[in-house]
Amino acid sequence: MSQTLQDFSTLEERITTDYPSLSRRLQQTARFLLDHPQEVAFATVAKLAERADVTPSTLIRFANHFGFSGFSEMQQLFRTRLVDELPNYNERIRAVRTATGETPDSTELLWEFAEANREVLDQLPGRIDPRQLERALDILERSRAIHVMGARRSFVVASYMTYALHHIDKRTFLVNGLGGMYGEQVRNIEPQDALLVVSFSPYAEESREAADEARKREIPLIVITDSNLSPLARIADVSLVVHEAEVKSFRGLTASLCLTQTLAISLGVRQDKARERSGQPDDEERA
Helix, strand or coil: CCCCCCCHHHHHHHHHHHHHHCCHHHHHHHHHHHHCHHHHHHCCHHHHHHHHCCCHHHHHHHHHHCCCCCHHHHHHHHHHHHHHHCCCHHHHHHHHHHHHCCCCCHHHHHHHHHHHHHHHHHHHHHHCCHHHHHHHHHHHHHCCCEEEEECHHHHHHHHHHHHHHHHCCCCEEEECCHHHCHHHHHHCCCCCCEEEEECCCCCCHHHHHHHHHHHHCCCCEEEEECCCCCCCHHHCCEEEECCCCEECCEECCHHHHHHHHHHHHHHHHHHHHHHHHHCCCCHHHHC
């Protein structure tokens, strides 16, 4: 994909700019795509070609013109736009049904979600740089306390990570913003602590502010996010990028939960080895 076309708004601007120089067929395609973005997000190439009154090869040629390797790569920007702009689940469901003309039953959805999540789990070990994983564990092991933050959808991952770290006896605090006190909670983080932020597009403002504050105060910062282009990834000491499953505009958390579980258990193993080296008794021996 062209380096400049990383989101729908950029693509829309580029199409608008190039429109006068496009051929008649590509102009026809441009008008249809921009007028029916929800339908474009989910319909097949064949169906879109029929609706736009062009050939499937015209759609592919249109995508190639704007630097995409194929139509499905460009289509992903339309899907991301839908997720970002329609946060309400009911609105997304209606958008999918309108675009595809389908009403899948529960068993079909279960198979789709299971298959999509199985695929991202298979890919996860190959996507995570082992050196970054070890660097994250180094930071967590050295820290006096770990503060974990995830807003909105990411809160599930952050709360699980906090739960898991408590169970390996690591001093941990969930930055939950209770009472609107995100700022106060972040200011309580000490330089010898660490902050772990979980944030996915469109990147909650609260998470971005917390990460910026940590960077200013030189607090070790680990980020779990969905892109190396994420504004949080660019300022983190360690950035772990995960790609989640997406089915009909609904994104999962399976890969992120698997990664946080790995971090917590790996840290527990490190701590156990450290106790063995120092001759400290474990919990059962102390009892």
